[in-house]
Amino acid sequence: MDLDHDAFISYSRKDKVFAAKLELALESYAIPKGVPNQRKSRLSVFRDEDDFTGTEYYRAIERHLAASRTMIVICSPAARASRYVNEEIQLFAKEKGADLIIPVLLSGIANNEATSDQEAAMAFPDALVSNLKMPLASSYRGFNPDEDKIDKGAFKTSWFSLLAISLASPVAKLRNEMPDVGAESGWFGSVALPRYRSCWWYSASGYSRKNWPATLVNE
Numbered sequence: 001m002d003l004d005h006d007a008f009i010s011y012s013r014k015d016k017v018f019a020a021k022l023e024l025a026l027e028s029y030a031i032p033k034g035v036p037n038q039r040k041s042r043l044s045v046f047r048d049e050d051d052f053t054g055t056e057y058y059r060a061i062e063r064h065l066a067a068s069r070t071m072i073v074i075c076s077p078a079a080r081a082s083r084y085v086n087e088e089i090q091l092f093a094k095e096k097g098a099d100l101i102i103p104v105l106l107s108g109i110a111n112n113e114a115t116s117d118q119e120a121a122m123a124f125p126d127a128l129v130s131n132l133k134m135p136l137a138s139s140y141r142g143f144n145p146d147e148d149k150i151d152k153g154a155f156k157t158s159w160f161s162l163l164a165i166s167l168a169s170p171v172a173k174l175r176n177e178m179p180d181v182g183a184e185s186g187w188f189g190s191v192a193l194p195r196y197r198s199c200w201w202y203s204a205s206g207y208s209r210k211n212w213p214a215t216l217v218n219e
Contacts, residue, residue, distance in 0.1 A: 004064075005067055007068060010071055010088040012085055018145060025150035025159070027045050048060070061087075065095055072162075073125065074104050075125065076106045076123050098131040098132050103135045107123065110124060138158045138162045
């Protein structure tokens, strides 16, 4: 069954600028021919900009969540504090399952890396942690919306990882689009949902389950 949206972006309004740029980059990306299970040339992304409240909010969000194949959660201290982000994660996990939730770390630190005095800097929403005991996130920490590009430059590896998981596609199928991103730049071997959490973040530069328990980092 075809769904209306390939991804639902859940985010704090404090991260709106990044969320808008991510939505535009995803919908502008031309999906390479030959990517398995892709009959479209472009991704369809839903990002709520309306400030609904009460029953109206829940009806609208539930409708769009049900029509989305995956959920991208923009993680930050603001997102962790957002009741709406936590509720959207819970609703999606109940409807579609946690394996289809894709965390993106924008700011702050992974919860399991925080010390006792760093709780305010923790980025993963409680609902995300309760559904994914060890969230693995593509990192956009340090992203400057006035200077950086979502899909180019310093964040190309993060973009490529996000694309591969969003498309549930082997990396080799996407490498043709970015021939300079490969083992030599610390990329990984393969991606396949729902097993991607155990394989997508191994890289030639030596990052491992032991070294990076919560994030695939660019820094």
